[in-house]
Amino acid sequence: MMRDQKLWTWHVVAGIVILFLLGLHMTIMHLDALTSIKTLNPAGGEPIDWENVVARGRMLVFPVTYVLLLGAALFHGLYGLRNILFELDPGPGLKKALSALLVVAGLGLFILGTWSALASFTLARSL
Amino acid sequence: MPKTQGFPNRLGVRGWVGGGRWGIERYLYTLHRITGLGLVVYFLLHIIVTSSRAFSEEAWGWAMGAVSGGFFRLGEYLVFAAFAFHAVNGIRLILVELGFGVGRPIEPVYPYRTSVDHQRWLAVGALAIAGVLAVLGALDILMMR
Numbered sequence: 001m002m003r004d005q006k007l008w009t010w011h012v013v014a015g016i017v018i019l020f021l022l023g024l025h026m027t028i029m030h031l032d033a034l035t036s037i038k039t040l041n042p043a044g045g046e047p048i049d050w051e052n053v054v055a056r057g058r059m060l061v062f063p064v065t066y067v068l069l070l071g072a073a074l075f076h077g078l079y080g081l082r083n084i085l086f087e088l089d090p091g092p093g094l095k096k097a098l099s100a101l102l103v104v105a106g107l108g109l110f111i112l113g114t115w116s117a118l119a120s121f122t123l124a125r126s127l
Numbered sequence: 128m129p130k131t132q133g134f135p136n137r138l139g140v141r142g143w144v145g146g147g148r149w150g151i152e153r154y155l156y157t158l159h160r161i162t163g164l165g166l167v168v169y170f171l172l173h174i175i176v177t178s179s180r181a182f183s184e185e186a187w188g189w190a191m192g193a194v195s196g197g198f199f200r201l202g203e204y205l206v207f208a209a210f211a212f213h214a215v216n217g218i219r220l221i222l223v224e225l226g227f228g229v230g231r232p233i234e235p236v237y238p239y240r241t242s243v244d245h246q247r248w249l250a251v252g253a254l255a256i257a258g259v260l261a262v263l264g265a266l267d268i269l270m271m272r
Contacts, residue, residue: 012224015217022210030207033271034263046272048191050184057180070174077167084160089136105171113174119181 007079014076021069028056057124063117070113078102151250152243159216162209169206204268211260219253 028040029047043051056062143157179190230245
């Protein structure tokens with residue numbers, strides 16, 4: 001299998017992972033008034049209220065799935081962006097520079113997101 | 128991404144606008160790209176903004192206060208609707224890529240039939256499901272809070 005075929009296959013696999021995890025995230029965070037899942041928003045009010053953020057933050061499943069979703073979404077999104085940019089036929093040098101930039105940006109955001117998922121888990125457990 | 132094999136993308140971004148002879152599926156392709164780009168931009172900012180929860184309640188309150196109000200509420204809905212469309216249309220694309228719903232290969236005998244004749248129901252179904260999800264999102268995000 002060629003390198004781009006592998007990357008495309010991972011793009012599709014990441015899309016399926018995102019479908020489930022982001023679907024769950026959207027249901028908890030944005031369809032809360034319709035679904036009323038009290039276990040995940042025990043303080044009532046908005047899902048972004050600090051008490052609800054801390055309550056979810058104490059559950060190990062959240063940082064674990066956040067990191068998985070983070071990795072899948074960053075790869076899916078940045079590889080999709082790379083494909084769109086490459087379709088515009090940039091020169092070989094620009095292609096390499098764009099790929100390098102997207103890899104660095106993706107890794108940087110993955111490190112930031114992973115750190116914040118773990119740090120907020122530790123913080124929530126200490127409160 | 129496959130090599131272009133020497134055929135440059137002459138139309139560039141302008142090629143996204145016109146559906147040509149490809150019909151509704153071509154416009155879904157354009158909408159898939161626009162929603163995808165919008166979701167990427169939002170997601171990169173979302174990672175940075177939500178990282179504030181790792182510091183303190185005050186930092187979280189400040190960050191959420193900075194993205195509150197009617198404008199951001201509408202933005203939240205647009206992100207939800209974009210996700211709904213991108214996800215459902217993505218399932219359609221995977222099904223088509225794997226050969227589901229496009230019909231069996233047939234002899235090219237006049238009057239010619241294309242796989243588009245077979246897969247149109249997938250496009251209509253995807254739009255219908257995305258529409259239902261968008262309405263549910265509008266009820267929750269814009270009307271019930």
